[in-house]
Amino acid sequence: MTDMNTKSNHSMRYILLALLLLISACSKFGDLNTDPTKSSKINPENQLIFAQLWFSGDLSTQERTNSIVLMPMMQQLGAAYYARVGGMYIKDITRMWVMWENSYQNDVVNIVDAVERTNGVASKTNLNAICRIMKVYTFARLTDLYGDIPYSQAGSAFYTQVKRPVYDQQQDIYNNFLEELKAASAQLDPAKDKVSNEIFYKGDIAAWKKFANSLRIRLALRLVKRDAEKAKKEIQEAFNADGGVMISNADNCMTKHMDIQNNYSDLRGNSVSAAINQQSAMPKLVTTFLDQLKNTNDPRINYIPRCYKQNVPLKPFEREDITAQVRASVLGLVGSKPGKYVYEDWVGPVTVKLANGANYNAVNGDLKCEMNTCFMRNNAPFLHLTYAEVELLLADASVRLGLTLGADAATHYQKGVEAAMKQLSLYPGGPVIPDAEIADFLTNNPLQPGTELKQINNQLWIALMLNGPELFANWRRSGYPELVATPNNESTSLTIPRRFQYPLSEKEQNKVNVQAAIDRIGEDDWLKRVWWDKE
Incomplete structure (x- = not known):
């Protein structure tokens, strides 16, 4: 999407696909039950594209699941009133239903149908394989949040x-x-059918092999508390599989969104960005996250946190950056404490000189750090699975399971950290961290005996920034970072929740089956654990 003609063509295609497929999806595929002749005209490649766009383009899901619940719960962003559900454990079960309600009738039904349409079709073997991978990826997000779910009969x-x-x-x-x-x-074969319009890799079969093998490692590592031997076997096989795993940031799986404000119906803009930049107040960086950067002299402390002079009404991309002066002040860079609203623990004033030469007394909201606005642009990429994550998972598996995966744990750790720092440049106007700064960090923060898993997974916590569901999953799997629950007098839980509750619609319309799932965990509560999250 570098030249205007290409961008225009992509833009038109995305509009048409989004409108066509949203109409199909919103009807819950009713036409499939009434008019098989008509439904047979649906192109499974378009269904794949829709599922890809939906994953990070559905604003309703990203707003309620990611921005309101999971990123605050994982103590990265918070302090805004709307972040209280996750940040202060104030249960709002309707927020937990959104992922389920939106996904099953949209991306799930499309990707399941796309797999069915291409099964056994000799001219669509690559499309079928890619759809099968996308189906796993789609359902993984659901089962990791809810636990037992409709899968084999879904959609x-x-x-x-x-x-x-x-x-x-x-x-x-x-x-x-x-x-x-x-x-x-x-099954993927570069000599077979081309799938050049799909969003993630434009039909690059070698890249899809790496994604499938790397995703297999991510999911296999989830099993360590339940079946360590199976996890070992799957990880080793995936690492050695034909095509290998991700080996550089060029292999990252991401959606390159367009610079269009996501408005709940247009999937082309990054919905995680919109879930943040459309709010009436910006969330603040939580001190847990900020202190991790500060305490390790992480060079990202110079690039991720920013202080902005607030404006009313809020126009996030039109605010003046006052970070350098705040950093140099007695106050320095501060965030909001976990479990606190932005107005609590008031700070300031700090007098700064604005670009127009005027003095300005910056207070509290101006002074508490936010995320650099480059990460919340509408055309920010959504990172599904990255080389950085893969290297850090390999480091974890090397330490935890004693596996030999092409290098030792320290090497995988170093490569993962370096890749995570460099992937920030993928964002529009994103920082390019100098190699010397990365090298200094690695020299001063080597992998230490006895703290390897903590260091590795703290780095994963940073690398997974903005991906709330994956932050939540990796925290539950690894136990890191060592988040301390911070309830207040509004909280409905004293501890950090572990799963999402099933929606009311299932209890009304699929009562017998949902009750069987609830009986297996004892109670449908957000403090219960999914199967792989063994206590």
Whole structure:
């Protein structure tokens, strides 16, 4: 999307696809049940594209799941009133339902149908393999949040006539995930059909193999508390699989969004960005996150946190950056404490000189750090799975499981940290951290015996910035960072929640099956754990 003609063509295609497929999706594929002749005209490649765009383009999901609940809960962004649900554990079950309600009737039904349409079609073997990988990726986000979910019968009413799908157990779902990724990766063949319009890799089969194998490692490592031997076997096989895993930032799986404000119906702009930049007040960096950067002399302290002179009404990209003067003041860079509103622990004033030469007494909201606005641009990429994450997962598996994965844990750690720092430049106007600064950090923060897993997963916490569901999953899997619960007098929980609750619609319309899933965990509560999150 570098020249105007290419950008225009992509823009028009995305508009048409989004409108066409949203109409199909919003009807919950009713046409599939009534008019098979008409439904057969749907192009499975378009369904794949829709599922890809939906993942990071659905503003309703990203706003309520990511911005309101998970990023605050994982103590990266918070302090704004709307972040109280996750940041202060004030249960609002309707927020937890949104991912489910939006996904099953949109990306799930499309990607399930795309797989069915391409199964056994000799001219669409690569498309089928890519759809199978995307199906695993789509369902992984759901089961990691909720636990047992409809999977084997989900989205397939036209083919199976099953309208009230069973809830598969997460153990069975994960076993199928790993089998599907293995088979789909092996099925990919650069000599077969081209899938050049898909969003992630434009049909690059070698890149899709790396993504499938790398995703298999991510998911296999989730099993360590339940079945360490299976995790070891799957990780080793995935690492050695044909096509290999990600080996540089060029392999990153991401959606390159367009510079269009996401408005709940247009998927082209980054919905994580819109979930932040459309609010009436900006969230602040939580001190837990800020202190991790400060205490390790992480060079990202110079690039991620910014202080902006606030304006009313809020126009986030028109504010003056006063970071340098705040940093040089007695106050220095400060964030908001976890479990606190922005107006609590008031700071300031600090007198700064504005660009127009006037003095300005900056207070509190001006002084508490926010995320650099380059990370919340509408055309910011959404990073699905990155080389940085893969290297850090390999480092974790090397330490935790004693595996030999091409290098020792220290080398994987170093490569992961370097890649995570360099991936910041992928954002529009994003920072390019000098190699010397990265080298200094690695010299001063080597992997230390006895604290390896803490160091590795603290780095994953930074690398996964803005991806709330994956932050939440990796924290539950690894136990790091060592977040301290910070309830206040409004909180409905004294500890950090561990899962999302099932929506009311399922309890009304699929009562028998959802109740069987609830019986397996004892109670449908956000303090219960999904299967792989063994206590």
